[in-house]
Amino acid sequence: MILVTGGTGYLGRALVDQLIAQGEKVRVLCRGQRETPAEACIGDVTEPARLDAAMRGVEVVYHLAALVDHHAPEAALYRVNVQGTINVAEAALRHGVRRMVHCSSVSAEPGGGSTPYGRSKIAAEQALAAYRKRLPIITLRPGPVYDEERVNLRRLVRFAAATRLCPRLVPDVTVHLASRSNVTAAFLLARDRGEPGGVYAICDREPVERSSLARIIQRETGAIAVPLPLPLLSPVLHAAALACAGLHAALGLRPALDRRHLRVLTRARRYDIARACAELGFDPAPTERHFAEAVWRCLDRSAQGTVGGIQARP
Ligand SMILES: NC(=O)c1ccc[n+]([C@@H]2O[C@H](COP(=O)([O-])OP(=O)(O)OC[C@H]3O[C@@H](n4cnc5c(N)ncnc54)[C@H](OP(=O)(O)O)[C@@H]3O)[C@@H](O)[C@H]2O)c1
Secondary structure, eight states, X not given: XXXXXXXXXXXXXXXXXXXXXXXXXXXXXXXXXXXXXXXXXXXXXXXXXXXXXXXXXXXXXXXXXXXXXXXXXXXXXXXIIIIHHHHHHHXXXXXXXXXXXXXXXXXXXXXXXXXXXXXXXXXXXXXXXXXXXXXXXXXEEEOSEESTTOHHHHHHHHHHHHHSEEEEEESOOEEOOEEHHHHHHHHHHHTTOSOTTOEEEEOOSSOEEHHHHHHHHHHHHTOEEEEEEHHXXXXXXXXXXXHXXXXXXXXXXXXXXXXXXXXXXXXXXXXXXXXXXXXXXOOOOOXXXXXXXXXXXXXXXXXXXXXXXXXXXX
16 A cells, blocks of 8 residues: 555656556545545644554655745744654654655755755755655655646647737746656655665756746747846836735745745756656656646646657657
8 A cells, every 4th residue: 555645746646647557556645524535544744643544554655745835924834744754654654654755855965955845855855854764754855836727827828829929038047846746756756766764856857948948838838038137127127026915924925926936036056856867767758748748738728649749758
């Protein structure tokens, strides 16, 4: 039996589907009634006593449950992402689980941790270090995950298709993304491979220039590029972020834009996936291919055939 915490979330659902497709018996920890093709077990990572039923008979636990919210209070992030991870490791130990695959994030890579969420992912990894002699733990750090289910991508693609205009931020910047199917593939590999205690960055094959992603959207939608010069827009964007922060503080409204978004727009990011390739046998597809497929699906086109000259996968 394989237990997936967070198996109802964006990444967890894809992992559960793949495990079931491989014929595995899968149990999902759910905080309430949720739709899942797996066996559902009600529980919460913040309530240790309720993890025992979920852990019974489990060989491998994939721990993906987390509060993935850059605006959540630090205490809530700590309770779920750090103490919750400790609770899962303790329960896994109590039940003689063979292996724990912990889902961290590239936020825990050197230079990360600039947000409370990132710091909580670092703290969770540090907390797990105390268990490594007693419990084989493999830690995966996925990069920013994308596919057609990402709301921002859907919006951008549909905007470009409707208006024939595709915003392109200038200057260009290098980004290192992780398609949901590449990340899921890494999780499947980590079930049996990888050094206990090993930490693996998981991203697409290579970083890409952000402009190359915009060009894919243009190609598939027939839109023309509309350059948005970030240095010129910066004062407006910072003012908007300040207004959003004020509304968040006063009314609790979720900020549409914040200073973290602005930093992300300008910071080059590349991660070293060599260890995952060497030790897990991770062989990710390039971003261009999966991104083109995601755009294709955002446009509700069949994923069969070619996408802008790239053979799309069925
Ligand atoms: N998405 C990314 O770009 C990305 C990148 C790097 C790393 N990650 C990591 O990947 C993992 C999954 O992220 P995601 O994008 O799939 O997030 P998500 O869609 O928000 O899913 C989070 C999952 O965690 C569960 N959960 C939250 N609090 C819980 C609690 N107290 N007890 C039990 N379950 C709880 C949620 O259950 P409910 O159904 O009850 O809400 C949901 O299944 C996280 O560890 C995240 O840090 C994500």
